[in-house]
Amino acid sequence: MKVLRQSDLQIGDILIFENQDFSYVKFLDELKKDYFEEDPKKRMHAAFYLLLYLIPWFDPGKEGKDYRNIYHAAIWGNVDVNRGQNKIPENLDRIVQAGRAGIGQAELEATLRGEGVKNIYVYRRKNRSVHFQDKINSAIRTFYDDVSIPYSYEAAWLLAVICSMRYTDGALYKMLEKHLGEWGAKKMIDIIQSLINEYSNSHQKKMVACSTLVAMVYKNAGFELEVNEMEADPEIKVHPDLKLSTDFFHQSFTSSKPLASLQVKETVITPRQLAESSDVELIGVLPHTIR
Numbered sequence: 001m002k003v004l005r006q007s008d009l010q011i012g013d014i015l016i017f018e019n020q021d022f023s024y025v026k027f028l029d030e031l032k033k034d035y036f037e038e039d040p041k042k043r044m045h046a047a048f049y050l051l052l053y054l055i056p057w058f059d060p061g062k063e064g065k066d067y068r069n070i071y072h073a074a075i076w077g078n079v080d081v082n083r084g085q086n087k088i089p090e091n092l093d094r095i096v097q098a099g100r101a102g103i104g105q106a107e108l109e110a111t112l113r114g115e116g117v118k119n120i121y122v123y124r125r126k127n128r129s130v131h132f133q134d135k136i137n138s139a140i141r142t143f144y145d146d147v148s149i150p151y152s153y154e155a156a157w158l159l160a161v162i163c164s165m166r167y168t169d170g171a172l173y174k175m176l177e178k179h180l181g182e183w184g185a186k187k188m189i190d191i192i193q194s195l196i197n198e199y200s201n202s203h204q205k206k207m208v209a210c211s212t213l214v215a216m217v218y219k220n221a222g223f224e225l226e227v228n229e230m231e232a233d234p235e236i237k238v239h240p241d242l243k244l245s246t247d248f249f250h251q252s253f254t255s256s257k258p259l260a261s262l263q264v265k266e267t268v269i270t271p272r273q274l275a276e277s278s279d280v281e282l283i284g285v286l287p288h289t290i291r
Helices: 024-036 045-058 108-112 132-144 153-166 171-202 210-220 240-249 271-275
Strands: 014-019 070-080 091-099 102-106 117-125 280-287
Touching (some): 024 045, 045 070, 045 153, 070 271, 091 108, 091 132, 091 210, 102 132, 108 117, 108 280, 117 271, 132 210, 153 210, 210 271
Antiparallel strands (some): 014 070, 014 117, 070 091, 091 102, 117 280
């Protein structure tokens, strides 16, 4: 895989983050922060750290033994780095992403030094019009310039739930199949998915999480990404660190049959689904930089 530099990036490139392995020590540290946090609304450190792993655990994708902790998505854009600082606007190329503080920007070099970033995989849309970058960046700035848009923990947790529905061995799918049968389970998932997407399309500002932001940018710019049907790989090998999730949620990462086609060509999708879209291709990787 080609190792990239910042100069290789283009406006609209989708950045898919691979996390370091889950750390129980780190998780306990985050719990400790919550314990000493005086503001109840800010006691989200442990939940946010766990969330970074729940989505990849629930959404192992098609990688099999090459499974990666794909946990975050962002987009490469050109935005005002002095936003809200009463300074002269300065538009620079940056990582634009949704995080706990809302929609922000970050320098690539500093991000690659982050302790949780193992690799950043760069995906690029295959077929782009002459005005692709202008339209994408306009959509990026529309979100970025609105500082009132919060990070939606609800949408992020919802992604984990949706992932469990997409696999025939997922806990939610099995529960539905037990009570409704195979046809009824698939029909119910179709209905739930449609309702979620319908709500998301009309309430975008309330549904901003990392990957949903990227999907919304592409949709609003007129380049909606198609998400292919997901099918669990029967040979995936779960890392020992993930045993907590499989025991606790009774979730198996193996499957013998694909789920019926779901219309998830929308905006409530996971980082891994962005990477697996048939509309994009892998350009290369930006590896973690040692401090």
